[in-house]
Structure formats: structure tokens, C-alpha cells
Amino acid sequence: MLHRLESLKSCTYDRMDMTVLERQAARLKWQQQNHVVQNNNPAELCASSVPRFQGLVGSNLGSGQMVELKRLEVFLGTDNFQEFLNFPVTGPEFGDSEKLDLLPPEAAADYCISRTSSCQITALDTAVMKEEREDMSLEKMESTIVSGRGSFNKRKAETVADHKSKDKRIKGEGEGESEVKTKCSTEISRNSSKENSKVSEVQKPDYIHVRARRGQATDSHSLAERARREKLSKKMKCLQDLVPGCNKITGKAGMLDEIINYVQSLQRQVEFLSMKIAALNSSVENLPMKEFPAIVANFPAAAKLPEMAGLPCFQLNPLQKESVNCMLNESMHPPQTEGIASASVSISEQSLSSSSMTQLQPFSTWNMDPQGLYNMYNMGFH
């Protein structure tokens, strides 16, 4: 058991070459002693030492382990392998005797903040192999450490099928593991970097890469939620650009209120304009439609405002006024926001109450551009 522990112990990220040699020595010793077919040994080793390893790993789990995960994620995403190499890694403490230099978790986390992260353990393999020329088992060890809780089982070659992984990220690793498995069985004691590099090219399952920030939980639920929240806030910012006058308002609730009001006002404007067109159509001859598209098409947004300002107040004869009244009654029926509806009704009633033209001036204010109209609504409120 002890020599197994030693072999495990020797698997660290740091000082790779040495540990490779150590491991090889350990393995040779172990193989000599057991005289068993190579294929079976890892299985045995795995089966017997897994619980112990799990115990070790489990005891070390905590913020340190989380940071560990983060750091590995950091490592995967960047090209700055050197940087990663420079800080030693806290492997699980196999034996208490082995002292590893531990970067304080905070420093490691600082790296996390500015890096892309990846959930791929096989990518980790790739990175490691390219830089370190690691042995297969070392990669497996590293990946088990990365995945943490129960995937150590999978990482040992032949036991992949038997042991289930508890980590959700293992999904994509399955492919890599099968490859790893096949290679492992043939070259457990070999230190060939070339064949290792073959495995590295294998797979990149697509995951959503999320940053684990400092001081925040890293389980997949909170990561997914954080991604969702960020998407939502991005969307809200886009909407803020669309809706005028939203710059001052902070907070999602207020923003949503503004958006709702704006949509309502736009819909009412459409209704009013269609009413106006209907009313005007009744009194005006049908104008040549060929000119229309050109004229209608030709309005840059900037020209809108001056035109609105210079708009002559439009005349409604009494009949048309009635019809407008009908429309307003109609549009009143589904009262959406009470405040706005009442304001609009009051304005329109005000405009319809008299038959003289001058009192139709308020109507012309309805011809303002949407933003102006919207501001008018707001002013009616505040």
C-alpha cells in the first residue's frame, strides 16, 4: 500500500520531470513485486486505492479545492503556460510528508479573474503534454485532481467503464478517456510524448465557458445562473438604448416599467394614426400613390423633428371628431396602465370638448415624434 501511495504522491504538477522518474521507479518496483499483467494492476491499484484517495480528496475539498479547480481552469484557457507553471499546485495531500508549495488561494484566484476558463480536462491534458511531456498516468492524475471528486476512477485506464463520474463536466471527457484508455493499456510504463500528443488533439466538446470569479461559488448551477444574469443585463442595456429616457433609470424593475409604458404608447400611437388616416381619407381624394413611396421613404430621422414642429394643426370637422371619439372609446376599453390611459383620455377629451379649431391645438401635439409624445406622457405623470 505504501508504495502505491508513493506513486500517487509523486504525481504532482510541479517539478514534473522528477516526479516522472520517481513514478516510473515506483511503478517498476511495484510491477516487479506483483508480477501481474500490467493491465490488471492499474485496475487493482485503482480499486483499492480509490477509496483512500477519495478520502484524501474529500478531506481536502473546500475552498482550497475550489481554488484548485479555478486555477486549472485558468491554466487551460491561456497560452501562458509558463505562468501557470511557475506557481505550484496544491495537489491533494496524499501523504502528509510531501510538502508542496502552496500559493495562497487569493493569488491563484487573481489569475482566474483575467483568464478564460475551460472545463475540459482533456484540454488540460493537451496543455500539459505540450509543455511538460508528461506521462499518461500523470495526466490522468492531474485530470482526476481537476475533476475532484470521483473522476479519479475514470482516469485510471481500464476502470473507466466501471466507475461513474460524479462531476457533470465529465461528459466531454468520456471521449478523451476512451482514447486515453486505449493508449494507457499499452504504454503504462512508457514515457512517449508523441503518443501522448495524439490524444491531445482529440476532442473539444463545446461547453459554455464561464468565468469563476474570486469569492464566488463554482458549482455549475451558480455558474449557469450567473451567465444567465449577465445575458439578461446585456439585453436590458440594449433595450435601454431603444427606449428614450431610460438612461437615468437604474434597476430592472424600473426599466421594465419604462419599456412597458413605451410599448403601450407606441401601440396607441399606431391606433391614433390609423384613425387619423381613416378620417383624412374620407375627406380627401385619393392622391397618386406613386409619389408616396418615394416621399414616405425619404425621411431621415433627423428631419422628423423640424417637420413636426412646423406641422399645421389639422382640422377636424365635427364628424371626424366624433369618429375620433369612437376610436378613443374603443382604445380605452382595454385599460392597460391606468395612469397613462387616464392621461391620454384627459388630453383627448380636452381636445375634443370644443368645436373650434384653435382648441385642436392639443391634437397637434399628438403629432409629435414618438419621443416627444412619450415625454408628454411622462410629464403628465410626474
Next chain:
Amino acid sequence: MNKYNPPRMNPSSLRSRFATRFLRTLSKINAQKPTSSSSPTEIFRRYRRIKAAADKSMAYSVRSRRTWSRAMLWKLRTRPCGRRSVKTSTIIKSREARKTRHEKQNKNTTTTTTTTTGEDGVVFGVEADELRELVPGGEAMDLYNLLDETAHYIKCLTTQVQVMKKIADFYSP
């Protein structure tokens, strides 16, 4: 009218698409107007028609790329309208589309209720429902897609308002 050369405009922009469609429909409506068209009821009826035409033109300009346009087209088609002949095939298609949307909605509402109430608080839930009522086809969407649709819907509504305003100004004496 002043003669001026209109500057070059993107012929496939939303605005031009909507404008041409709406004007075409408007001319049709105008051509159909009876001689005694000045009664308020008649005007009111025409108003409804014009409004429907505006919405329909808008939805057609967007094609079926957006959920709200599909929902609006479906609503307009299945609305009891005397003159319009409803094609059963389109209804069936739209009903199937609606069924799939309902299925999605069932999935989404379960997720939506949990997420909107659990994470962003109850506040979001109330306003999101209001927004869903406003945006056509919004019932079958989760919050993220709803915001997406709302943004596009707002853009289309502003275009619609601009075009109609221009038309109204053109008509006005």
C-alpha cells in the same frame, strides 16, 4: 408639392418594405371606399381596417423571422373578418406552430417561474407578464427571448409610427 430627389434608400430596409406594403393596402382600401364614407361608423370601420392593414404589413415585412410577427399574422388571419378568405392550410400550419410553441411554453413556464421568481425576485414576474400581454406571441417565451422580441417589436413599432405619420401628414391639408 415640392419636387425633390429622394436620397438613395436601402430598398430592403424594414421601413421601405413596410411603407410599400402599407401604401398598397391603403390604396386598395381607398379604392373600395363607398361614396357615403363620411359617417362616423364608416370611418370607424375603415380605421379598423387600416389598423389591421398596418399591423399586417408590419408583420409581413418581418416575415416569420420573429415570434411576434408570426403570432400577429396568426391572430389577424383567424380573426373573424367578413371579406377575408382564410386559408385552412395556413391555419393548420399556424395551429401546429402554436402547438409547438405551447409545448415550448410549458417547458419554459416551468423554468420561467422558477427562475424569475427564484433568482430575480418576484418583481420581474409581474412586469414580465405585463410585457407578455403587450408583445404579441409573448406568452410562450422565457424572459430572455421576451426581451429580445420586445426590442425588435419596439423597433418595428417606431418604424410603423414614422411611416404612418408621414402618410397622415401627406394627407392632411
